[in-house]
Every structure is written in C-alpha cells, then in structure tokens.
Amino acid sequence: MTRLVDLFIAWAVKRAGGEDAGQEVVTFEDRHEFWRYAPFWPDEFVSRSGKHWSRPPWWRPFNVLLHHWDPDKDAAEPMHDHPRWSVTICLRGKIIERTPWGERVLTPGSIVLRSRKAIHSFVVPEGFSGGTWTLFIVGRRNYPQNTYVVTQRGVV
Numbered sequence: 001m002t003r004l005v006d007l008f009i010a011w012a013v014k015r016a017g018g019e020d021a022g023q024e025v026v027t028f029e030d031r032h033e034f035w036r037y038a039p040f041w042p043d044e045f046v047s048r049s050g051k052h053w054s055r056p057p058w059w060r061p062f063n064v065l066l067h068h069w070d071p072d073k074d075a076a077e078p079m080h081d082h083p084r085w086s087v088t089i090c091l092r093g094k095i096i097e098r099t100p101w102g103e104r105v106l107t108p109g110s111i112v113l114r115s116r117k118a119i120h121s122f123v124v125p126e127g128f129s130g131g132t133w134t135l136f137i138v139g140r141r142n143y144p145q146n147t148y149v150v151t152q153r154g155v156v
C-alpha cells in the first residue's frame with residue numbers, strides 16, 4: 001500500500017507540473033506552511049482579461065489538491081474555517097488536527113470529512129515535517145474564510 005501511495009504522490013506532483021509547480025501556502029502571519037499541487041485543474045487562475053478567479057467554474061464543483069507539509073518552525077496556524085466543504089486524507093507521515101473541542105492525530109489512511117462550518121488548525125508533529133502528505137478534496141469557494149480565537153468559555 002505504501003508503494004502505491006508513493007507512486008500516486010509522484011504521479012500527482014508530475015501531473016501538476018513537477019515540484020517547481022508547487023504553490024506555496026503560508027499562514028495568516030506569512031510563515032511557510034506547506035506546498036500545494038493541483039494535479040487535475042488549477043484552484044485559482046487569472047483569465048485572459050486579467051481577472052483573478054479563486055472560484056472554479058460550476059462545471060468543476062470540486063478539486064483535488066495534494067499538500068506537502070514542511071512548515072517553518074514558528075508557523076502557527078490559527079483556528080479557522082474554510083470557504084467550502086473539505087475532506088482530508090492523510091497519505092504519508094503524521095499530522096495533528098486541533099478543533100475547539102479536542103484534537104486527533106491523522107496517520108496514513110485517516111479520512112476527515114468537514115462541512116464549511118468546521119473549525120480547525122493543523123500542527124505537524126516533531127520529526128514529520130517534510131514527510132507528511134495529505135490529499136485535500138474541496139468544493140467551490142462559496143463563503144468567506146474566518147479565523148477564530150478559542151477561549152476557556154468557547155469560540156469567540
């Protein structure tokens with residue numbers, strides 16, 4: 001199974017245009033967090049008229065993105081939601097998903113389904129930076145994205 005996953009990752013990176021085609025994703029504080037590959041179609045694009053599109057057209061109601069996690073040591077992801085539904089599948093390595101209510105460790109084979117209202121943040125545990133890959137399957141961006149501050153009493 002591991003070999004199959006490795007082959008899939010290699011295929012997806014190549015199909016997305018190779019390692020150099022990875023799109024850098026940073027935290028809200030501009031710290032490097034992971035590289036994103038879009039093996040099927042771009043998640044954002046600039047049309048011929050120069051307009052920036054972050055919402056794929058209706059005939060592409062979802063996208064499949066490959067994430068390679070190698071965050072900066074001081075990269076801290078705040079609690080946030082996403083502008084669309086999402087599914088995370090851990091392919092390799094290990095990643096901790098925190099929610100306002102607890103946390104869970106995702107290992108290869110872990111699958112998490114989220115509505116667009118789900119609140120979370122990710123932390124890559126010591127020793128897994130650079131070795132963690134996840135598949136991020138998402139719907140179209142239909143909502144704004146929000147960050148949250150979690151206090152003892154709940155989400156503010």
Ligand SMILES: [Fe+2]
Nearest residue numbers: 080082120121
């Ligand atoms: Fe997220």
